[in-house]
Amino acid sequence: MTDADAHKKNMQDLQAKQRAKVAEAEDPERGLVLVHTGNGKGKSSSAFGVVVRALGWRKSVGVVQFIKGSWITGERQFFDRLGGVDWHTMGEGFTWDTQDRERDIAAAKAAFKRAREMMESGDLDLVVLDEINIALRYDYLSAQEVLDGLKARSDRTSVILTGRDALPEICEYADLVTEMTEVKHPYNAGIKAQRGLDF
Amino acid sequence: MTDADAHKKNMQDLQAKQRAKVAEAEDPERGLVLVHTGNGKGKSSSAFGVVVRALGWRKSVGVVQFIKGSWITGERQFFDRLGGVDWHTMGEGFTWDTQDRERDIAAAKAAFKRAREMMESGDLDLVVLDEINIALRYDYLSAQEVLDGLKARSDRTSVILTGRDALPEICEYADLVTEMTEVKHPYNAGIKAQRGLDF
Numbered sequence: 001m002t003d004a005d006a007h008k009k010n011m012q013d014l015q016a017k018q019r020a021k022v023a024e025a026e027d028p029e030r031g032l033v034l035v036h037t038g039n040g041k042g043k044s045s046s047a048f049g050v051v052v053r054a055l056g057w058r059k060s061v062g063v064v065q066f067i068k069g070s071w072i073t074g075e076r077q078f079f080d081r082l083g084g085v086d087w088h089t090m091g092e093g094f095t096w097d098t099q100d101r102e103r104d105i106a107a108a109k110a111a112f113k114r115a116r117e118m119m120e121s122g123d124l125d126l127v128v129l130d131e132i133n134i135a136l137r138y139d140y141l142s143a144q145e146v147l148d149g150l151k152a153r154s155d156r157t158s159v160i161l162t163g164r165d166a167l168p169e170i171c172e173y174a175d176l177v178t179e180m181t182e183v184k185h186p187y188n189a190g191i192k193a194q195r196g197l198d199f
Numbered sequence: 200m201t202d203a204d205a206h207k208k209n210m211q212d213l214q215a216k217q218r219a220k221v222a223e224a225e226d227p228e229r230g231l232v233l234v235h236t237g238n239g240k241g242k243s244s245s246a247f248g249v250v251v252r253a254l255g256w257r258k259s260v261g262v263v264q265f266i267k268g269s270w271i272t273g274e275r276q277f278f279d280r281l282g283g284v285d286w287h288t289m290g291e292g293f294t295w296d297t298q299d300r301e302r303d304i305a306a307a308k309a310a311f312k313r314a315r316e317m318m319e320s321g322d323l324d325l326v327v328l329d330e331i332n333i334a335l336r337y338d339y340l341s342a343q344e345v346l347d348g349l350k351a352r353s354d355r356t357s358v359i360l361t362g363r364d365a366l367p368e369i370c371e372y373a374d375l376v377t378e379m380t381e382v383k384h385p386y387n388a389g390i391k392a393q394r395g396l397d398f
Contacts, residue, residue, distance in 0.1 A: 031387065049250075178241050197233070
């Protein structure tokens with residue numbers, strides 16, 4: 001067999017496998033719950049990449065940003081200008097900026113109330129709960145109330161939860177958990193966070 | 200010390216650490232090279248999330264998609280409608296659809312030629328080479344020619360390379376390597392790839 005033939009054979013096998021996998025798979029009865037966690041980058045940015053995908057298919061999207069309140073980010077400017085995304089940003093910035101636990105809790109609860117409305121409304125195909133895992137980690141929200149909210153979502157609504165240290169209870173309930181791991185990071189090499197890359 | 204005081208103290212320490220980290224960090228002299236690899240999801244979607252960030256800051260962006268040619272994806276529809284992104288899609292689909300190694304190689308070389316032009320032009324702040332790691336893995340492109348292209352990039356241009364099985368030579372050169380790991384995947388649970396989530 002020539003190299004070209006061997007390649008063709010390999011690819012035919014791969015195609016057959018791929019088709020079998022697709023044929024076996026079923027459409028879920030309801031929107032999926034995805035968790036992006038880990039200490040690496042890409043947790044929020046891949047959620048915003050999925051927002052773009054969803055919008056590309058003319059689906060409707062909501063975003064609630066926990067924690068990152070006072071930051072001006074590229075994604076927020078982009079979607080503000082674009083319009084059409086139901087966007088809610090919580091509170092007043094990272095927790096180390098506010099230093100007031102009660103105020104943080106109140107802001108997280110208010111943001112999650114908005115998130116619940118979005119998930120239950122039946123108007124949205126995708127809801128991103130950006131950095132909610134941080135709010136859970138600091139006990140600003142309980143795993144139980146977040147699970148209750150996820151379970152009460154409309155059947156059409158998929159939800160992405162981002163942030164490091166996702167709680168096991170949330171991962172257990174999720175359909176998909178992806179861990180982003182930092183293999184090599186420019187901060188370690190002493191490079192500043194970059195506009196348009198890191199935020 | 201009350202709980203609230205303890206929290207405040209913790210957050211002050213965290214804030215001080217964070218500020219020290221930012222103060223120590225330097226701006227890089229040139230655009231960064233980022234690799235998104237691993238067997239998990241989020242490699243391409245986080246690149247598109249970074250595209251959104253960059254556009255949010257009114258930066259200019261180019262995308263070359265290796266491999267995914269014939270797929271209609273949400274991201275492609277979104278950025279087509281949006282306009283303003285220099286977009287090039289290679290070839291005729293996944294390798295298991297073409298089954299013709301010579302044609303795949305020619306398509307990959309042509310796509311990388313376009314990528315080199317984008318990286319060297321000095322017109323772009325960010326260039327995404329989507330799924331290029333797959334083209335490298337199949338030897339459609341050599342590590343050396345891709346490294347040469349990255350090294351010849353304009354100082355202003357950051358580059359993101361996506362796809363599983365990134366070559367060690369590429370990771371070695373990169374400023375940031377993130378590995379996306381599949382912890383729990385709906386395909387495993389027999390759920391079909393979803394429009395607006397998976398593509």
